[in-house]
Amino acid sequence: MLQMKLTFKAVEGHEKYLGLPTYIGSSKKRVFQAIQDRVWKKLKGWKGKCLSQAGREVLIKAVAQAIPSYAMQCFRLPKSITDGIAKMCRSFFWGQKDEEKKIAWVAWEKLFLPKKEGGLGIRDYDIFNRALLAKQAWRILTMPHSLMARVLKGKYFPSSTFLEASVNPNSSYTWKSILSVKDVLLKGACRVIGDGRNTNIWNDPWVPNLSNFRVHGKDGSRSANVP
Incomplete structure (x- = not known):
């Protein structure tokens, strides 16, 4: 009734809420394709500019890696999406334009290492x-x-x-x-023992000096360090 008096359109469904999809169907790649497209638009706008590799590194870390972070906190992005974003960042970093090919002097995976170990600290999207x-x-x-x-x-x-x-x-x-x-x-994860009432000593991880923190191994056998 109020809608008719104020003459505004009723919202039948919300495709997104706070920027995130409210419904994830069977085609997860289609749902999250918009994230990859947003990264592509940013990189495409920077490609025509004369940027040093140091400048490209800063833009990748500050913008291209930040765009999917919000969705990554709630959803596991499909591998095809994370690989696609990584491919675009890789091409941008080495200075590729359109279909041209540039030499990648270092394997992209080595750039994931911290700078003190010889990398650049660029994130692996799937691990992140x-x-x-x-x-x-x-x-x-x-x-x-x-x-x-x-x-x-x-x-x-x-x-x-x-x-x-x-x-x-x-x-x-x-x-x-x-x-x-x-x-x-x-x-x-290792359980901190309180009064011991809620701890299963045979199955829960609670022994700090054991490899898997459990008295019994995954196969049910007793750990070697247990007398």
Whole structure:
């Protein structure tokens, strides 16, 4: 009724909310293609300018790498998208224009190293994406009373812990993305023992001097350091 009086158009659905897609269908590449296009527009505008490699490095780090960071905190971008962005940055860095070919004097992967190790500190998009999602997973694990953790726990793992949670067919793509990097936490997460009531000494990672922090190995065998 209010809409008719004020004569404004009703919004039937929101394709995006705060710049992020609200619905992820089967074609994830199509959904996230806009991110790659935004990076391409930036790089295309810089290609005609006379920039040194140092200037290209700064632009890649400050702008091209910053554009997908927001979405990477919530979603696992398809490998084809991250590889496409990396390819555009690589071409821009070595000074390629249109279809021309320029010599790449150093392997692109070596530029991922810190400057003190001979690289430039340029990010690997896929690894950076996993790191940002692992940060969200760590927040759920260490801040269980936060709003995000309580909402996700109530919906996806109400009767278990985050490390025991699994993906079901009705899970959102955000939840699937966060769970896809749970192995990153498991590699270095060690339980701090309190009163011991909630700790399973045989299966939980709690022993600091063992390789996987567990008394039993992945195959169920006893760790070598355990008497």
